[in-house]
Amino acid sequence: MADEVKLLGVVGSPFVCRVQIALKFKGIEYKFVQENLANKSDQLLKYNPVYKKVPVFVHNEKPISESLVILEYIDEVWKNNPIFPSDPYHRALARFWSKFIDDKIVTPSFKSVFSVDEKEREKSIAETTEALEILENELKDKFFGGQEFGYVDIAAVYIAFWIPLFQDIIGMKLFTADNFQKLHKWSQEFLNHPTVKEIMPPRDPLFSFFKGVHDNLHSSSK
Template sequence: MAADAGQVKLLGKWPSPFSNRVVLALKLKGVQYNYFEEDLSNKSEELLKSNPVHKKVPVLIHNGKPIAESLVILEYIDETWKSNPLLPDDPYQRASARFWARYLDEKCLPALWDAIWSDENGRAKAVEEAIANLKILENEIKDKRFFGGESIGLVDIAASFVGYWVGILQEIQGLELLTVEKFPKLVKWSEEFTSHPVIKEGLPPRDELFAFFNARATASK
């Protein structure tokens, strides 16, 4: 049963893939929530109080209790609202999903971010590392529709940066990281993922995201 909007609050930042993970999970679960956009240069008292350790978004507040860190929030959402499970029942498969979600956060996403935003001196090495991490993901997706099989799960949501943000950012920076020639299976997955009606509704508009990061890229030159 979906939660009442008054019980669930999300503190986030719209261009953030980490905030967006929570949006996607809540939408997949059919959970009603109130969203509050944070100005990270002038953080709200509620954010500082709700996440005093990291002082970052996203923060989910459920019945007055805050939960921080996007992967932790995703598991909380999955355990609290049972419809459309994000994690499989099988203990081994659950452990495997957690492993790949952490791999994305600890290895793959930082490498991609470095490749996109590094200066010319360090870019070649950063791109090489990003490509190596994408190859590992390509081998993991195999011929599955989604990382967990036939339905969107934890790993797909964790990989949304790869499936949506990377295409926009590589276009802005003139890079070729995720291409159909290099990674046909990952590109096919990204198309399946972003065309899912709930995901499509929950992702930030492409033109707005492009404009936001293009302005950042221009300002950094």
């Protein structure tokens, strides 16, 4: 019996994008179910009743949520093209740095764009910059996963694609080749990888969408 694989998501989500990259890299066929987060489907509420958000990965009617957890599950079930290191210590480090990316980069950088509180924005920009500096020093190879991208690289897709998008919206050049030489080079290598290139969403519609959200938030706060 063939595996039945579904991914509930939205186009333009970095968390959904993580799962799509892993699925493409491993050559797993799946059905993409587009969700509307303003009007959540019964299917989404059934599969993820706790958080009620995407992505939700459904394998033979067994749902799993949270993108980093989904990546681990995919790598354990489909053994080809591993994205996790085989060594237990390096696996633990991969989990650590991926959580670091979510806690110390994704969350504050999002606040730095969409928070209407100026002090919170400044604090978030400082936190993001500090975390990027730490990650810059951690990058020792072409990718975090070595010569081929892996779990941490996929987790860091937000840095490669969404941070440049957001900094263009607010007119700030935080993540540049001058400021973060190794990370910036990594981001170009990662985005130009054939697997990743095929998955990334079109930039212009996303820029327009997030710019609209940003402008509406800041105009209504004045």
